[in-house]
Amino acid sequence: MDFILTLIYLIASITYILGLKMLGHPKTARRGNLIAAFGMGIAIIGTIFIYPKEVPMHIYTLIGIAILIGTVIGWLVAKKVAMTKMPELVSIFNGMGGASAALIALIEFHHYQGQTLSIVTILAGLIIGSVSFSGSMIAWGKLNGTLKKPIRIPKYNIINNLFFIALVAFAGFIAYQGIDSQLYLYVLFVGALAYGILFVLPIGGADMPVVISLLNSFTGLAAALGGFLYGNMVMLTGGILVGSAGTILTFAMCDAMNRSLSSVIFGAFGAGTISNESSREIKGNITETTPSDVAILMNYANKVIIVPGYGLAVAQAQHIIHELEELLVKKGVEVKYAIHPVAGRMPGHMNVLLAETNVSYDRLIEMEDVNPEFPNTDVVFVVGANDVVNPAAHNDPSSPIYGMPILEAENAKYIVVNKRSMKPGYAGIENELFYNQKTSMLFGDAKDALGKLVAELKNM
Amino acid sequence: MTEIIEFITEHLQMIYIVILMIFVGVEIIGHVPAVLHTPLMSGANAIHGVVVIGAILVMLGSEPDNILALSLGFVAVLLGTLNVVGGFVVTDRMLEMFKKKK
Secondary structure, eight states: OHHHHHHHHHHHHHHHHHHHHHHTSTTTHHHHHHHHHHHHHHHHHHHHHSOSSOOOHHHHHHHHHHHHHHHHHHHHHHHHSOGGGHHHHHHHHHHHHHHHHHHHHHHHGGGGTTOHHHHHHHHHHHHHHHHHHHHHHHHHHHHTTSSOSOOOOTTHHHHHHHHHHHHHHHHHHHHHHTOOOHHHHHHHHHHHHHHHHHHHTTSOGGGHHHHHHHHHHHHHHHHHHHHHHHTOHHHHHHHHHHHHHHHHHHHHHHHHTTOOHHHHHTTSSSHHHHHHGGGSOOOSOOOBOOHHHHHHHHHTOSEEEEEEOHHHHHTTOHHHHHHHHHHHHHTTOEEEEEEOTTOTTSTTHHHHHHHTTTOOGGGEEEHHHHGGGGGGOSEEEEESOOGGGOTHHHHOTTSTTTTOOOOOGGGSSEEEEEESSSOOOTTOOOOGGGGSTTEEEEESOHHHHHHHHHHHHHTO | OHHHHHHHHHTHHHHHHHHHHHHHHHHHHTTOOGGGHHHHHHHHHHHGGGHHHHHHHHHHHSOTTOHHHHHHHHHHHHHHHHHHHHHHHHHHHHHHHHHHOO
8 A cells, every 4th residue: 555655646746747847838838737736636635545554533534624625715716816816816825835834843843852853854844834824924915905015124134134043043942952842832933923024024015926936935845844754755846846946936037027036035125225216306297198099099000019017907907908909900900919027916917817808829929029129119008007118227227126127118109108197106116208208198097098999999 | 963974864865856856846947938937836836735745644643632733733734725726726727818719
């Protein structure tokens, strides 16, 4: 029987590798996910039913109930949630995994007394799991707008680092002295939870995807530590795989925003930069326009590029923008979507949202490919996007987003921007593009404004 | 010192796996288009739900009358299952949309 379980774990490990590999290509991604899910399923079933020792019935019942409840809730939540809320959900699920790892450590601590290295493994799992849990919860709060402003206590960098060092030192002390104290264990637990909160609180909402990705790899590491403790191969392979893949993914996301990981964590959007950001006054007037004017402009254009942002998704205007696109194409206008790598709230989030409305895949053009096209574009239509078209990233070294690659919308002949108001974007900075002479502003809710625009176009 | 050497010899196999898996993870993610970053993160998120196996092992191995361990284990299994099921289902939902149009 033991051999069968080993075999199941081996197969499961292979499905994780294959699954992750296939998730990296659009064509195989969905199958990859299902394969990994299958591997997880057999690993869980195998673990329960091929256990070497006699286990009382009530424990089996409890496990069954826990799995049942988790499955029903997880399934319902994942099926019901709106596509715009996807990043929040990933954050919550990540936190659940972290919490699970932390709880395992809490229980097992007492059982491994006297084995220093096992205790080290357990305490490391406790710290990482707890940080991942509380950090993910804060990230979730930030993404859904509950915790709007980054909260920074003075000198938070130093305090956080000292706090972390103290935490590790305390854990080291427990392990080295071989102290079997539940009190100490829970103090460490609470300390780690507090550190997770302190770690994420000062980071701005725009950087949350990076933070979630980082915490994702933390949870992977916590799972791997559990695998090490039990000598359980499938936990080890799955955990390490996610830990290393997640780390690389984190760096890839930072690259897409031209930020370094340390500037995300220790704050290039930090208090210092925010305060001197207003040093550069933007002069000029904004030009307001109407749906009918925009309709005329687009009707006679040869080429229109749409720059969708999170605002579009929030207004649930994906469907109507697709209608606009079809209408223009019918009129012989070339229409493309310019997708910034971090459009939406996560890399690829915008693609998912537009794919939901059946926008053809080959109309979604990535940043590097679309930027050379702006100079021969008649109209750029920016809907609910802001920071990703802000020229300050190119020409204002004092700007917090300086150096971030942007969509060079300012190179087009005309720029139409749809926004609800002149409120700054997620990064909280002004956008001089709106004051450009070529730019006109179409104020209003995206769904509303686009509806009027489509109606006008239909009448032409 | 002897304990560390002992530890390494005893766990050599696992140490090999850790090192190799790190490289596998790095290689796999290497050249993924930004479009797929979100589903990929979500899929990886589901995979670390493998921690639920640890939670199940805790419960299977705990003393039948240790109420504290059993209740903590219960919560750990529940949360781990949430991570696994929710993670895979949400990833599938994202990817479903990519597949639809052709």
